[in-house]
Amino acid sequence: xxxxxxxxxxxxxxxxxxxxxxxxxxxxxxxxxxxxxxxxxxxxxxxxxxxxxxxxxxxxxxxxxxxxxxxxxxxxxxxxxxxxxxxxxxxxxxxxxxxxxxxxxxxxxxxxxxxxxxxxxxxxxxxxxxxxxxxxxxxxxxxxxxxxxxxxxxxxxxxxxxxxxxxxxxxxxxxxxxxxxxxxxxxxxxxxxxxxxxxxxxxxxxxxx
Amino acid sequence: xxxxxxxxxxxxxxxxxxxxxxxxxxxxxxxxxxxxxxxxxxxxxxxxxxxxxxxxxxxxxxxxxxxxxxxxxxxxxxxxxxxxxxxxxxxxxxxxxxxxxxxxxxxxxxxxxxxxxxxxxxxxxxxxxxxxxxxxxxxxxxxxxxxxxxxxxxxxxxxxxxxxxxxxxxxxxxxxxxxxxxxxxxxxxxxxxxxxxxxxxxxxxxxxxxxxxxxxxxxxxxxxxxxxxxxxxxxxxxxxxxxxxxxxxxxxxxxxxxxxxxxxxxxxxxxxxxxxxxxxxxxxxxxxxxxxxxxxxxxxxxxxxxxxxxxxxxxxxxxxxxxxxxxxxxxxxxxxxxxxxxxxxxxxxxx
Numbered sequence: 001x002x003x004x005x006x007x008x009x010x011x012x013x014x015x016x017x018x019x020x021x022x023x024x025x026x027x028x029x030x031x032x033x034x035x036x037x038x039x040x041x042x043x044x045x046x047x048x049x050x051x052x053x054x055x056x057x058x059x060x061x062x063x064x065x066x067x068x069x070x071x072x073x074x075x076x077x078x079x080x081x082x083x084x085x086x087x088x089x090x091x092x093x094x095x096x097x098x099x100x101x102x103x104x105x106x107x108x109x110x111x112x113x114x115x116x117x118x119x120x121x122x123x124x125x126x127x128x129x130x131x132x133x134x135x136x137x138x139x140x141x142x143x144x145x146x147x148x149x150x151x152x153x154x155x156x157x158x159x160x161x162x163x164x165x166x167x168x169x170x171x172x173x174x175x176x177x178x179x180x181x182x183x184x185x186x187x188x189x190x191x192x193x194x195x196x197x198x199x200x201x202x203x204x205x206x207x208x209x
Numbered sequence: 210x211x212x213x214x215x216x217x218x219x220x221x222x223x224x225x226x227x228x229x230x231x232x233x234x235x236x237x238x239x240x241x242x243x244x245x246x247x248x249x250x251x252x253x254x255x256x257x258x259x260x261x262x263x264x265x266x267x268x269x270x271x272x273x274x275x276x277x278x279x280x281x282x283x284x285x286x287x288x289x290x291x292x293x294x295x296x297x298x299x300x301x302x303x304x305x306x307x308x309x310x311x312x313x314x315x316x317x318x319x320x321x322x323x324x325x326x327x328x329x330x331x332x333x334x335x336x337x338x339x340x341x342x343x344x345x346x347x348x349x350x351x352x353x354x355x356x357x358x359x360x361x362x363x364x365x366x367x368x369x370x371x372x373x374x375x376x377x378x379x380x381x382x383x384x385x386x387x388x389x390x391x392x393x394x395x396x397x398x399x400x401x402x403x404x405x406x407x408x409x410x411x412x413x414x415x416x417x418x419x420x421x422x423x424x425x426x427x428x429x430x431x432x433x434x435x436x437x438x439x440x441x442x443x444x445x446x447x448x449x450x451x452x453x454x455x456x457x458x459x460x461x462x463x464x465x466x467x468x469x470x471x472x473x474x475x476x477x478x479x480x481x482x483x484x485x486x487x488x489x490x491x492x493x494x495x496x497x498x499x500x501x502x503x504x505x506x507x508x509x510x511x512x513x514x515x516x517x518x519x520x521x522x523x524x525x526x527x528x529x530x531x532x533x534x535x536x537x538x539x540x541x542x543x544x545x546x547x548x549x550x551x552x553x554x555x556x557x558x559x560x
Contacts, residue, residue, distance in 0.1 A: 002344045004304055011351040018354070018402060024560040025404040046304070054231045073408050073560065080558040081415055104276045131426050138430060142460045144452025180538075185422045187430065187534045195464055 004046040012037040025073055032065035063106055064097050071097070082180030083127075089119035123181070126167035130182045132160040137196040140203065157203055173200055213319050214253045214262050216312035221246045221271060223305045224278075233284050242274045259319065310346035311336065328369075332362040360403055367410065368397045382484040384477070384550035385424045389417040408560065416555050423536065424477075427546055431478040433457050434469050435507070438514040451518050458519045466528030467543065469515065473507055477547040482507070 019026040043049035071090040078087035100106035136157035143150035318333040343349035371393035437454035487503035
């Protein structure tokens with residue numbers, strides 16, 4: 001017959017041991033696990049521990065720690081890649097997680113947020129438009145004047161420029177050159193981009209510079 | 210009674226008992242939940258199987274109420290101790306049976322089709338072995354934490370998908386897909402925790418997306434001159450495609466220091482030309498021009514659909530100082546593109 005108190009201790013200790021193999025990725029969970037291990041020690045018995053668990057929100061902190069680590073790690077990746085809006089969206093999720101007081105509030109608030117947020121969607125939409133814009137500008141440098149090729153390239157440019165403006169109202173040539181999620185995808189050197197910029201100014205007529 | 214139904218109803222009853230001590234037996238939602246669970250219990254005893262129970266409106270009402278009970282305010286601590294009911298087997302901290310904690314796994318296993326069970330069944334069978342070993346739910350959860358079955362269950366499908374994609378990618382000759390999937394196989398084989406699996410998966414996907422798009426633009430740009438010749442071959446010469454060819458012939462050396470010969474000396478473009486483009490040239494065209502190789506097709510385009518339209522143009526000079534590309538924030542010679550894609554100098558991101 002297993003000793004329930006010892007098993008509970010083993011449960012948290014084993015979990016802690018695993019979480020500590022990647023401490024940077026499991027910050028909130030490690031803290032949470034340590035909290036319950038200490039609570040268990042202080043409780044001294046399974047019955048007392050259970051009472052304390054019930055009085056402190058039925059381990060909602062564990063559910064919060066799990067999702068916190070997930071979005072915190074993801075925000076770190078997006079920050080490292082310069083994807084500002086995707087990082088911001090995950091930071092907003094962290095705020096929501098922090099504010100939830102019980103299990104159902106946690107899931108409901110996150111669910112509501114998923115329905116309303118557009119930051120990551122727009123970041124991806126803008127990123128996915130960039131190379132089509134660059135591609136169109138590249139071709140506009142070689143299309144015959146007044147040709148069908150030129151018409152097609154112009155339509156392509158305008159279509160994707162509209163999409164990127166919808167997704168990122170602040171977009172400009174300067175932003176394409178400096179915002180890493182945009183610039184990293186473009187094969188051209190700064191010198192080559194200066195040639196494309198001239199075409200960009202022509203087709204945008206200075207309005208979006 | 211169906212074993213899965215029994216486990217689920219036992220689980221409901223266990224939760225109801227738990228809430229009885231924290232919310233008090235008079236709680237309206239709790240009383241309603243108890244009635245519903247008893248009603249479902251009766252239906253199961255009368256022969257209702259898992260399908261019938263899970264489709265029963267009472268079942269979904271119980272599920273909703275369980276969610277709502279989690280956010281019901283608890284009684285003050287001093288009142289909680291007096292409200293334990295005689296039927297509450299957990300009031301002394303005694304753990305419920307392992308079957309309650311394992312009920313969800315049984316439900317998932319029972320509802321699997323044969324193909325899914327073939328792939329995933331072994332993990333569930335391991336979980337059921339652990340269930341048999343465990344003396345109660347706490348013991349079961351502890352043994353699950355100490356076993357690596359849940360981690361393997363998350364990792365193996367990713368590993369398998371990466372291996373399959375790698376195999377399928379042989380036909381598309383894409384350096385970015387090959388690199389990404391090889392890296393995925395290596396990384397997923399080495400990670401030890403679920404958090405690492407998720408972190409590395411997200412990171413690799415983001416980096417790879419950049420490289421796929423970079424490569425697609427590279428092929429488009431490097432392929433401009435042959436594409437112009439190809440257009441004249443396909444549609445016949447007209448003002449538009451001849452103008453495009455002549456403009457491109459002048460533009461590429463000025464812009465990127467690239468001439469026709471540079472295009473066909475570029476390892477990345479040649480991989481595309483030899484393995485993707487040439488195999489798609491229809492047999493009828495091969496017969497018409499008497500060519501049977503990628504090199505032959507290149508020469509036909511050059512001799513019949515490129516050179517004749519630029520005879521009056523000065524011969525362009527390649528310019529290695531301009532023949533450069535930007536990749537992961539640094540500049541490299543154009544002809545290093547394939548090497549770069551095979552082993553990309555990705556930013557080092559570690560937490």
